[in-house]
Amino acid sequence: MKQRIIIVGGVAGGASVATRLRRLSEDNEIVMYEKGTYISFANCGLPYYVGGTILEKDALLVESVENMVKEFNIEVHNNREVVNVDPEKHIITVKNVLNGEAATDHYDRLILSTGAKPIVPKIQGLDQADNVFSVRNIPDVERIKNYIDAHIVHKAAVIGGGFIGLEMTENLADLGLEVTLVEASPQVMAPLDFEMAQFAHEQIELHGVQLILNDGVARFSDNGKTVVLSSGKEIDTDLTVMAIGVLPDSTLAQKVGVKTGIKGAIVVNEHFETNVPDIFAIGDVIEVKDFITGTPTLIPLAGPANRQGRFLADYLNGLDAKNPPVQGTAVAKVFALTVATTGKNERLLNQAGIAYQVVHLHPNSHAGYYPGAAPIELKVIYGEHGKILGAQAIGTEGVDKRIDMISAVMRLNGSVEDLQLIEVAYAPPYASAKDPINYAGYIAADQRQGLVKTIEWHEVDALIEKQAYFLDVRESFELAAGKLPGSHHIPRGELRGRMAELPKEQPIYVYCSVGLRGYNAARILALNGFEVYNLDGGLKTYEQAKYETGQMKTQPHLAAQSGSDSTTAQQAPQCTKIEVDACGLQCPGPILKVKQSMEKMNKGDILQVQASDFGFHKDIVAWANATGNQLLTNDIVGNKVVATLVKGVKASHDDAAHTLQAAPDTGGATTMVVFDGDLDKAIATFIIATGSAAMGKPVTLFFTFWGLNIIKRHANTKISKSGTDKLFSMMLPKSADHLPLSRMNMGGIGPKMIKKVMADKNVDSLAVMIERAKQLGVKMVACTMSMDLMGVAREEIIDGVEFGGVASYLGEAAKSNVNLFI
Amino acid sequence: MKYVIIGGVAGGMSAATRLRRLNEEAEIIVLERGPYVSFANCGLPYFIGGVIKERSKLLVQTAEKLYQRFRLDVRTKSEVTRIDREQKKVIIDHNGKSYEETYDVLILSTGARPMRPPIEGIDQADHLFTLRDVPDAEHIVQYLQQHKVDHAVIIGAGFIGIEMAENLAEHGLKVTIVEREHQVLPPLDPEMAIVVEAELKKHGIEVLKGKTVTGFDENGSILVLDDGMRKKTDLTLLSVGVVPESSLAEQAGLALGIRRSISVNDHLQTSDSNIYAIGDAIEVAQTVGGRPAVIPLASPANRQGRMVADILSGMKRSYKGTLGTSIVKAFDLSAAVTGLSEKLLQRFNIPYEALHTSPPDHASYYPGSAQMTLKLLFDPESGKVLGAQAVGKKGVDKTIDVLATAIHGQMTVNDLTELELAYAPPFNSAKAPVNLIGYASANLLDGNVQNVQWNEVDQLVKQGEMLIDVRTEQEYGNGTIQGAVNIPLDDLRERLSEIPKIRDLIVTCQVGLRGYLAARILAQNGYSVKNLDGGYKLYSSVFPEIVK
Numbered sequence A: 001m002k003q004r005i006i007i008v009g010g011v012a013g014g015a016s017v018a019t020r021l022r023r024l025s026e027d028n029e030i031v032m033y034e035k036g037t038y039i040s041f042a043n044c045g046l047p048y049y050v051g052g053t054i055l056e057k058d059a060l061l062v063e064s065v066e067n068m069v070k071e072f073n074i075e076v077h078n079n080r081e082v083v084n085v086d087p088e089k090h091i092i093t094v095k096n097v098l099n100g101e102a103a104t105d106h107y108d109r110l111i112l113s114t115g116a117k118p119i120v121p122k123i124q125g126l127d128q129a130d131n132v133f134s135v136r137n138i139p140d141v142e143r144i145k146n147y148i149d150a151h152i153v154h155k156a157a158v159i160g161g162g163f164i165g166l167e168m169t170e171n172l173a174d175l176g177l178e179v180t181l182v183e184a185s186p187q188v189m190a191p192l193d194f195e196m197a198q199f200a201h202e203q204i205e206l207h208g209v210q211l212i213l214n215d216g217v218a219r220f221s222d223n224g225k226t227v228v229l230s231s232g233k234e235i236d237t238d239l240t241v242m243a244i245g246v247l248p249d250s251t252l253a254q255k256v257g258v259k260t261g262i263k264g265a266i267v268v269n270e271h272f273e274t275n276v277p278d279i280f281a282i283g284d285v286i287e288v289k290d291f292i293t294g295t296p297t298l299i300p301l302a303g304p305a306n307r308q309g310r311f312l313a314d315y316l317n318g319l320d321a322k323n324p325p326v327q328g329t330a331v332a333k334v335f336a337l338t339v340a341t342t343g344k345n346e347r348l349l350n351q352a353g354i355a356y357q358v359v360h361l362h363p364n365s366h367a368g369y370y371p372g373a374a375p376i377e378l379k380v381i382y383g384e385h386g387k388i389l390g391a392q393a394i395g396t397e398g399v400d401k402r403i404d405m406i407s408a409v410m411r412l413n414g415s416v417e418d419l420q421l422i423e424v425a426y427a428p429p430y431a432s433a434k435d436p437i438n439y440a441g442y443i444a445a446d447q448r449q450g451l452v453k454t455i456e457w458h459e460v461d462a463l464i465e466k467q468a469y470f471l472d473v474r475e476s477f478e479l480a481a482g483k484l485p486g487s488h489h490i491p492r493g494e495l496r497g498r499m500a501e502l503p504k505e506q507p508i509y510v511y512c513s514v515g516l517r518g519y520n521a522a523r524i525l526a527l528n529g530f531e532v533y534n535l536d537g538g539l540k541t542y543e544q545a546k547y548e549t550g551q552m553k554t555q556p557h558l559a560a561q562s563g564s565d566s567t568t569a570q571q572a573p574q575c576t577k578i579e580v581d582a583c584g585l586q587c588p589g590p591i592l593k594v595k596q597s598m599e600k601m602n603k604g605d606i607l608q609v610q611a612s613d614f615g616f617h618k619d620i621v622a623w624a625n626a627t628g629n630q631l632l633t634n635d636i637v638g639n640k641v642v643a644t645l646v647k648g649v650k651a652s653h654d655d656a657a658h659t660l661q662a663a664p665d666t667g668g669a670t671t672m673v674v675f676d677g678d679l680d681k682a683i684a685t686f687i688i689a690t691g692s693a694a695m696g697k698p699v700t701l702f703f704t705f706w707g708l709n710i711i712k713r714h715a716n717t718k719i720s721k722s723g724t725d726k727l728f729s730m731m732l733p734k735s736a737d738h739l740p741l742s743r744m745n746m747g748g749i750g751p752k753m754i755k756k757v758m759a760d761k762n763v764d765s766l767a768v769m770i771e772r773a774k775q776l777g778v779k780m781v782a783c784t785m786s787m788d789l790m791g792v793a794r795e796e797i798i799d800g801v802e803f804g805g806v807a808s809y810l811g812e813a814a815k816s817n818v819n820l821f822i
Numbered sequence B: 001m002k003y004v005i006i007g008g009v010a011g012g013m014s015a016a017t018r019l020r021r022l023n024e025e026a027e028i029i030v031l032e033r034g035p036y037v038s039f040a041n042c043g044l045p046y047f048i049g050g051v052i053k054e055r056s057k058l059l060v061q062t063a064e065k066l067y068q069r070f071r072l073d074v075r076t077k078s079e080v081t082r083i084d085r086e087q088k089k090v091i092i093d094h095n096g097k098s099y100e101e102t103y104d105v106l107i108l109s110t111g112a113r114p115m116r117p118p119i120e121g122i123d124q125a126d127h128l129f130t131l132r133d134v135p136d137a138e139h140i141v142q143y144l145q146q147h148k149v150d151h152a153v154i155i156g157a158g159f160i161g162i163e164m165a166e167n168l169a170e171h172g173l174k175v176t177i178v179e180r181e182h183q184v185l186p187p188l189d190p191e192m193a194i195v196v197e198a199e200l201k202k203h204g205i206e207v208l209k210g211k212t213v214t215g216f217d218e219n220g221s222i223l224v225l226d227d228g229m230r231k232k233t234d235l236t237l238l239s240v241g242v243v244p245e246s247s248l249a250e251q252a253g254l255a256l257g258i259r260r261s262i263s264v265n266d267h268l269q270t271s272d273s274n275i276y277a278i279g280d281a282i283e284v285a286q287t288v289g290g291r292p293a294v295i296p297l298a299s300p301a302n303r304q305g306r307m308v309a310d311i312l313s314g315m316k317r318s319y320k321g322t323l324g325t326s327i328v329k330a331f332d333l334s335a336a337v338t339g340l341s342e343k344l345l346q347r348f349n350i351p352y353e354a355l356h357t358s359p360p361d362h363a364s365y366y367p368g369s370a371q372m373t374l375k376l377l378f379d380p381e382s383g384k385v386l387g388a389q390a391v392g393k394k395g396v397d398k399t400i401d402v403l404a405t406a407i408h409g410q411m412t413v414n415d416l417t418e419l420e421l422a423y424a425p426p427f428n429s430a431k432a433p434v435n436l437i438g439y440a441s442a443n444l445l446d447g448n449v450q451n452v453q454w455n456e457v458d459q460l461v462k463q464g465e466m467l468i469d470v471r472t473e474q475e476y477g478n479g480t481i482q483g484a485v486n487i488p489l490d491d492l493r494e495r496l497s498e499i500p501k502i503r504d505l506i507v508t509c510q511v512g513l514r515g516y517l518a519a520r521i522l523a524q525n526g527y528s529v530k531n532l533d534g535g536y537k538l539y540s541s542v543f544p545e546i547v548k
């Protein structure tokens, strides 16, 4: 039987249902009413049209009116608003929006796909502002573009940090505008949990956008040129985009007695039927069933709207089709990052009272040794029986793929077991043999089986306060980039030999940088009878969660420089520049690479390093500060961090060249630079020093950076210190009694010598050795420059040590035939 | 407990490290014949090509690090020459000295070695290489550095052959590929592989299909092909497949499976209950159809390594099978496959339906989008997905990975339509490629449309069926399938009278979508009509010489 099917709304849902209806039936009359000029346009592309990524407006028009008519034989009425419905008589009233004329039409079936409209709250001053816009359709973005063309626009404000707000922020920034993003809640992107949103916050600020959280718009003043926030803060703006969310566009439905629920969304059954006979609804305007909770919810996304359109057409043609529950899988580009989510986050699960567990991991997008690999910050949330409840992922590569796979596993009501078993297409440019989602499955399964107990980032502070025993199992060099206050340090590789140092009566909280070594260490300790917890996601997740917005200089692409003498780089034009590629390396990989490269360089040489892990941006600042190397630039270039450093530039004040010329040609002396503060290195140093001195050679030990720890007094010297100095001394061991152990080689001499000593001597012996060295006339010099940098005061250094600059070392070195760098 | 593991790379090292994490006390010995353990074999072609610059990047772990971190006793250059099952010990050769090591449990992860067919003159051939490990790669790199090499010939166009062709070509060599089958990449079906072949040719690689090398002449400087062709070569790579390295197992009398792989049960246990085996050397069940197979891939090897450790540590685990998801980069293209191919389905007599689409990887209005060719194979009754293949510039890995997930979950084509995939214009379309092919397949399943395949259409036209090309006049003018008449879709409804009702019809368009629309119109008007699956695009890529 031939039917007249009228569709209200001609974009995502409306166009889908119309075309599918036609494909299934040539007989029915299919009629589309659209209030706007355009039908079937790509709303999701609108922000990119503003930013100029999409150049042609026509590109946004998926199907033209003409095509709809010709190819699909659909009757299209654009610029027509349906203003009323008589459900009894099956008649609609239509208003021509161009001239106001009214008309009527008859339907057998009526489909509402009226979408959702931007929320525009009644804010004081809004009516007087001609520069405030929202973004829903093509005319909206044309208005924005025209405004920018016709006015002088330097500054823009975006109100609302949802997907649309962020896309608009990026696109306005791409136009070269100075953008301020205002979000009323503590984070952008509500589908993310806070610690994950912090990656987005940092990214936004790295691109020079001013990010204001926890603050909303109170009013506009100055004809919209000033946005006044609830806090009283004022923002100058030439153009403002309101993107604080959408509401179901259900005015028509409500008018004719269609039942609505949450925020006015139309209530439909699984066949898209409303309470009014022959009226159906799809898309952003309806309530859908939440995939996890089974309760009604709103999920205004294009994928579901399209699917619903198709399924409704199927149902109307007698095919078996039901509205599937919705997970809310979504993705957005946030500058260089891709941010994707599926299912529920912790916040929503807590609200729903559903118990869950989480894992955080930071795997590489593909084999680290193949160019272009970058970390994915991945979070998977699972519940009873390991069933997956949600996932969040952020990174520059391969993010959408992982969320899509997890989304598919969720469709199967799959568990973390399934994640382990998914066989992904692996070759080095695409994945790893153990794919990120396999890893997530492995970690979660181990958690479930009780192989490892974990704590989350938000539990750390309370534990620190309670003086819990935190054990840092990273390598010594990594500590320079920060560690948990009061934590103890045993590198993972030494753990088996140093378990005696650990308390048996108290739980041990292990951590590393990303969670993997921590897990391995936790296994070792657990198998040795300790009560042990691993910090899920490692220091990286914790530190990211602690990210403080508003600290970064707003200058785009350029972050803080360490030190003030940035002129030194120009002073040394003859120095070599070395380029290092640390992409695909996960923290601490890039820092290690920098350290290794620096060791081979000469003072004043420049190192340029690029990394694909954004965490490097922070780490390198801390590292450069701690090691006395100067950071010249620290930029975000595309999806990489590019930093340049000058080696040991601060020492250039010392008149090294002069000293060198003056150096006499005496042979047979030994000079050692003690750079690291590890116990074994310290012991080795003094073995060699006392050995050489005993052979009658003049010996000079030059202590720099961590090496200074060896010659510190016992901890009771209390000296008042200021800010950053305090921070460093917190990170540094207190004296020779507290030195960590490293795995040092020293061209083979070190370990052999140490072995014997280590066998029968304990920590105290180092103090004894220092005394003996002094007696043998070993000259000890503490480097003043690195003391400054490390925040070590003269009072903290043991007696009998001289103070000097690099020049004094070079002077000694020139006289020596044995020069060791330890 | 004393575990001895033979083979220290993908499977072996996964097993060893996991065993340690689960058992702090166990004694774990890893015996590796070569000089390195835990290296990244899959990166070797890219190391040779210079894409991976530092050799050290390929060496994932060293014996010392493994000792320090995992207390693993890793012994390189230690070849196991015999297994004594009676006495539960292995005989090891280290630098020409032989010694024994007993075991409680033995794990074989001996991998697979490159096949070396007995071609005439092969033993006298110089500059003939195979590629399995770091020393192999170093030999090739050294050879390239020390000799003037202009022309390389690669025998075998499988995954490794293709990767090497690309990497040698990027090195500036003139490369020829010789392949016995009538297509490159035999795991793919021919109409998919042809897209890859075109890409290889575009980058100057000569592809000789359907040809075998029958001899090496002049110390390998000349390759003799079965058609008499003589091909000069400065460097030859033999990449004609791998065979399970099972001689140890065989000597020890362990049960073997197909292609002399090691038989294991679902606990990865061999016929000797104290000996387990994993990785490329074992026989596995195919996830789809359950038939025995040898599937030499890194990800299953890693998974099996981990699982055998779990099993040995008392966890409840069983190895269910291998799907065989794999992917290869060929210049700007990616080609990926999961599940069974059409060729295999035919060989196994499994009923199937095939479908091709050409979706863009992401919204075509957002810059940089690229069309891929996607093929789905599914059960014509239940709609269960049996296999998939994709070739294209972008989104290929994602699409196949989602489909691999779907096969893992025994999904049907209807389930594909419900998958909720992350959509924003830079990443996907609101109807993702996976959704779309699900829709199209569901249409077939529901009987909304009937398809003909690229390799059936000519025959049907010969038998008198009418072929209608529904693209625009201009598209039609630029080339069509022989015998096609043109009625553009937009005019179809008006021009129905031109089409005789008595004839069976085939409609075609560019990729299959408009053809489908036309087929719906015609079917509803009482015609018997089929749509050419994949459209002109697929047909003309397979038969470029036939279309005008």
Ligand SMILES: Cc1cc2nc3c(=O)[nH]c(=O)nc-3n(C[C@H](O)[C@H](O)[C@H](O)COP(=O)(O)OP(=O)(O)OC[C@H]3O[C@@H](n4cnc5c(N)ncnc54)[C@H](O)[C@@H]3O)c2cc1C
Pocket: A008, A009, A010, A011, A012, A013, A014, A033, A034, A035, A036, A043, A044, A045, A046, A047, A080, A081, A082, A083, A113, A114, A115, A116, A135, A136, A137, A164, A249, A252, A282, A283, A284, A285, A300, A301, A302, A303, A305, A331, B423, B424, B425
């Ligand atoms: C800027 C922007 C970016 C987006 N980005 C994404 C993204 O990246 N990914 C994603 O999944 N989703 C995105 N979305 C959401 C997605 O566009 C919607 O989910 C989808 O369009 C909903 O389809 P719909 O048919 O329900 O409503 P719409 O597509 O909004 O269509 C509703 C139409 O109905 C018309 N209408 C309303 N009332 C009447 C009436 N009484 N008479 C006649 N016509 C009427 C309206 O004019 C409108 O054109 C984005 C949306 C916007 C605005």
Ligand SMILES: Cc1cc2nc3c(=O)[nH]c(=O)nc-3n(C[C@H](O)[C@H](O)[C@H](O)COP(=O)(O)OP(=O)(O)OC[C@H]3O[C@@H](n4cnc5c(N)ncnc54)[C@H](O)[C@@H]3O)c2cc1C
Pocket: A426, A427, A428, B006, B007, B008, B009, B010, B011, B012, B031, B032, B033, B034, B041, B042, B043, B044, B045, B078, B079, B080, B081, B109, B110, B111, B112, B131, B132, B133, B160, B245, B248, B278, B279, B280, B281, B296, B297, B298, B299, B301, B326
């Ligand atoms: C060039 C190349 C590229 C590849 N690319 C990919 C890819 O992109 N994707 C993918 O999935 N797979 C790829 N593979 C396949 C993948 O590397 C293998 O599937 C995987 O390594 C198998 O792991 P395995 O542990 O079974 O064997 P292997 O990793 O091969 O390890 C076996 C080891 O056992 C040693 N051994 C054997 N016999 C003895 C003995 N008697 N005594 C002591 N030691 C012994 C061998 O020396 C060898 O080192 C590639 C392989 C190669 C060679």
